[in-house]
Amino acid sequence: MASTILSDCSSSSAARILPFHMIRSTNALRFRCSVFLHPKTPNPRQIHGKSLAFTPVAMTTETSAKVIDGKSIAKQIRDEITSEISRMKDEIGIVPGLAVILVGTRKDSQTYVRNKKKACEAVGITSHEVNLQEDCTEEEVIKYISGFNNDPSVHGILVQLPLPRHMNEQNILNAVNIEKDVDGFHPLNIGRLAMQGREPLFVPCTPKGCIELLHRSGIDIKGKRAVVIGRSNIVGMPAALLLQRQNATITIVHSSTKNPEEIIRQADIVISATGVANLVRGSWIKPGAVVIDVGINPVDDPESPRGYRLVGDVCYEEVAKIASAVTPVPGGVGPMTIAMLLSNTLESAKRLHNFK
Structure with missing residues (x-):
């Protein structure tokens, strides 16, 4: 050469x-x-x-x-989501809810969570937030996940990554109900993505x-x-x-x-x-x-x-x-990443309430 x-x-x-x-x-x-x-x-x-x-x-x-232009396309998507959430609220009285669990005080993670919360508020999604100490246990995190799994007002659960090193990330992500796994990280969701004929x-x-x-x-x-x-x-x-x-x-x-x-x-x-x-x-x-x-x-x-x-x-x-x-x-x-998170949360609420 x-x-x-x-x-x-x-x-x-x-x-x-x-x-x-x-x-x-x-x-x-x-x-x-x-x-x-x-x-x-x-x-x-x-x-x-x-x-x-x-x-x-x-x-x-x-x-x-x-x-x-990702900013412009993401705005189009957020506008569509806002309109659809308004229609859902008017027709069946349901507002989608997203729960975010943050462990520790990493500045970048705090920024991501803050931006997600603002995005939820802008389109009409109810935001639930849990902030846990860096030295909390896996069991404490899973307890909050279990509570959100059973809460009908929560349609999506997001555990902010990365988690502290003493935690088993897979154990925690696997605790999220697959029907509320709006991050798409559950192994069953990835497995279905990999298989023909499965969604x-x-x-x-x-x-x-x-x-x-x-x-x-x-x-x-x-x-x-x-x-x-x-x-x-x-x-x-x-x-x-x-x-x-x-x-x-x-x-x-x-x-x-x-x-x-x-x-x-x-x-x-x-x-x-x-x-x-x-x-x-x-x-x-x-x-x-x-x-x-x-x-x-x-x-x-x-x-x-x-x-x-x-x-x-x-x-x-x-x-x-x-x-x-x-x-x-x-x-x-x-x-686009945050826009897709909002889209997944709306999609979850629609599916759980059989709203077309």
Whole structure:
């Protein structure tokens, strides 16, 4: 492969890149490369604290991709939910209820729960919230879950993850009644998602949001070649199962995949959910492909008041020059996750009260 001078996605420094090799990671895709630097170029290991690696590609200066506006699409969905909840209340006097259980004081988890509560209030869903101490027991958490399982005013139960390390996450998630599992994490829901001829009661919110973005953007999935990067139970695996249900041909790329960029370059649709900032380069994308970026990663930014900014798994500036459509970060998949949680809660209330 010929070497090329190319500006890095997250730095103004230029580097001459030679071929790289994949190395195993237990958490995500990571890469290493041999780098020959201009004398004034910083060591790549010192740029945002990590090594940078990518396949070089000649880029044009114009952005050609359509931006898939997750904020706008999520607002459309919330408006539809608001209207449907109002109709349900008028016709049968039922208001959907969502219970959220938060264990501990993690700032990010508190923010997520606060945003979910605001979203519920905005569409007319009643919000029930339980805040437990970090050192509480599994039994205490399960006691609250059991109470919500038996409460007819609660139609959805969400246990905010991650849980403290001393708790068995599976035991707690399995305690949620499958008919109120609006997060879609119950093994029976995932099992039904994987089986032909079976329908899950709920689909995990983030993967469901990814598919909804494709549908509402007029992007056909049937017969397309799709690659999902990452195989987590929360996003990667259910996203692949959903794409398969839409009759796409699926490949999952993960930490042990050989030549991942070659596989990804064949895809008409790419969904990336690795949690590695700027991993997916423009050279990995087939011209005209659609790219859904699930990642939300903080990177150092001295010019930001917070000292950091949020970026996705995808090197947006490069990919936007190659793809036909791409989601931004923030403002892409993120708003859809909460919209799908509200949708699942409404769906649960309708099913439990046989409301059409």
